[in-house]
Amino acid sequence: xxxxxxxxxxxxxxxxxxxxxxxxxWHIQEMGRGPLLLLIHGAGGATQSWRHLMPLLAxxxxxxxxxxxxxxxxxxxxxxxxxxxxxxxxxxxxxxDQGWQPAALIGHSAGAAIALEMARGxxxxxxxVGINAALGNFEGLAGxxxxxxxxxxxxxxxxxxxxxASAGNPQSVARLIAGTGSTLSQEEMRHYRSLVGDPAxxxxxxxxxxxxxxxxxxxxxxxxxxxxxxxxAEGDKAVPAATSRRVAARMPRADYVLLxxxxxxxxxxxxxxxxxxxxxxxxxxxxx
Numbered sequence: 001x002x003x004x005x006x007x008x009x010x011x012x013x014x015x016x017x018x019x020x021x022x023x024x025x026w027h028i029q030e031m032g033r034g035p036l037l038l039l040i041h042g043a044g045g046a047t048q049s050w051r052h053l054m055p056l057l058a059x060x061x062x063x064x065x066x067x068x069x070x071x072x073x074x075x076x077x078x079x080x081x082x083x084x085x086x087x088x089x090x091x092x093x094x095x096x097d098q099g100w101q102p103a104a105l106i107g108h109s110a111g112a113a114i115a116l117e118m119a120r121g122x123x124x125x126x127x128x129v130g131i132n133a134a135l136g137n138f139e140g141l142a143g144x145x146x147x148x149x150x151x152x153x154x155x156x157x158x159x160x161x162x163x164x165a166s167a168g169n170p171q172s173v174a175r176l177i178a179g180t181g182s183t184l185s186q187e188e189m190r191h192y193r194s195l196v197g198d199p200a201x202x203x204x205x206x207x208x209x210x211x212x213x214x215x216x217x218x219x220x221x222x223x224x225x226x227x228x229x230x231x232x233a234e235g236d237k238a239v240p241a242a243t244s245r246r247v248a249a250r251m252p253r254a255d256y257v258l259l260x261x262x263x264x265x266x267x268x269x270x271x272x273x274x275x276x277x278x279x280x281x282x283x284x285x286x287x288x
Contacts, residue, residue, distance in 0.1 A: 001194070001198050001200065001201055003027070007073065010047075010073075010191075011047070011048045012029050012047070012051060015029045015030055015031045016073075018073075019098065021093055021097045022077060023078045023081065024069045024075065024077050024078075024081075024090060025077070026067070026074050026094060027046075027047065027067040027072055027073035028064060028066045029064070029065045029066070030062070030064050030065075032058025032059065032060075032061050032062045033061075035061050035062065036100055036102045036103050036287075037057055037062070037104050037105075037106055037282075038065075038091075038095070038102040038104070038105050038106065039054065039063060039064065039066075039107075039111075040066075040105065040106070040107040040111035040112075040115055041065070041107075042109025043109065043110040043134075043205055043208050044201075045071070045072075046071055046072025046073070046191075046195060046201075047066065047072060048072075048195075049108060049268060051188075051268075053268075053271040056271055056275040057106075057275060057278070057279070060279075061103070061282075066091075068114075068204075069081060069090065070082060070200070070203065070204020070205070070208065071205060076204065079207060080211075082211045083212060084113060084114060084213060084217065085117065085213075085216075086211075088114055092118060092121065102126050102287075103286070104126050104128065104129060104282055104285070104287070105119055105126055105129070107129070107130055107131070108130075108131045108132065109132055109238070109239060110134045110208070112129075112130030112132075112230075113134055113135055115128045115130065116128055116221075116226065116228070117217050119225070120220055120224055125224075125225040127227045127228070127229070127281070127282065127285040128226045128227070128229070129228075129231065129278050129281060130230045130231065130244065131231045131266060131274060132231070132232060132238070132264050133232075133243070133247065135217075135239075135243055135247045136239065136246075136247075172196075173192050173196055174189065176192070176196070177189065177192060177265070179237060180238045180263050180264035180265055181238070181262075181264055182262070182263030182264055182265035182269050184265065188268060221247060221250045221251050222250055224251050224252070226253065227281075228255070229255050230244040230247060230248045231244070231257050231278075232256065233264065234260045234262065235261060235262055236266070237263065237264065238263075241258055245258075255281065
């Protein structure tokens, strides 16, 4: 994504800045005052995913969101650091460089996995909120083929351009969003078209998928130290609500809340309905 060309129309552009912390050039948005909340978007998203929820949380908190490496406006310095562990390490380096001490980590989808991975390496572990947390491994043949297919696609330099040429039109993006079980406004759809239509963003998303491995994190959940809230949308077609329910049952300090009538992008559809349980959870679990 080209900030000079597209940044002016990006949600909350006035709160954006760029930071060089090896190996990446990070796009960061910040607003509010108070205890620090770190927001981590899911695969294929960017800071625009938080455009509605961020101001609600910023009423009583300092809220920071960033684009993950290779996605949105964050330029990657390495193509080998898109997996779960490296992303958590690089976000940790960003936090250390900026002097951030989060009161909580909030992640959507794959971002929830990153938040949990980061928290288990912190002492004390901050509270974690997962919104439709992508914490289930693919099963059977799909578990074997999906990473191999993503790796093959990410290694072909023409794949992202072919994909963006076919998927960047309004009808294709509408089908992609409908496949999540969510309904978004035309303005929100326009931002997703910008993302899907950008070859560099698609390359980064494919590389993340190819390098993704949850096994170590999932094995650690029964002893995970962080107080955790897992919010799951009843109509999520991407990550079934049952995934969060099963994970919460395995964790010693996890709560599970079902959000009726929403899909995978619940925090974009109904930010107030998502903010309420988050703020209630944070009130019960103040910053360590």
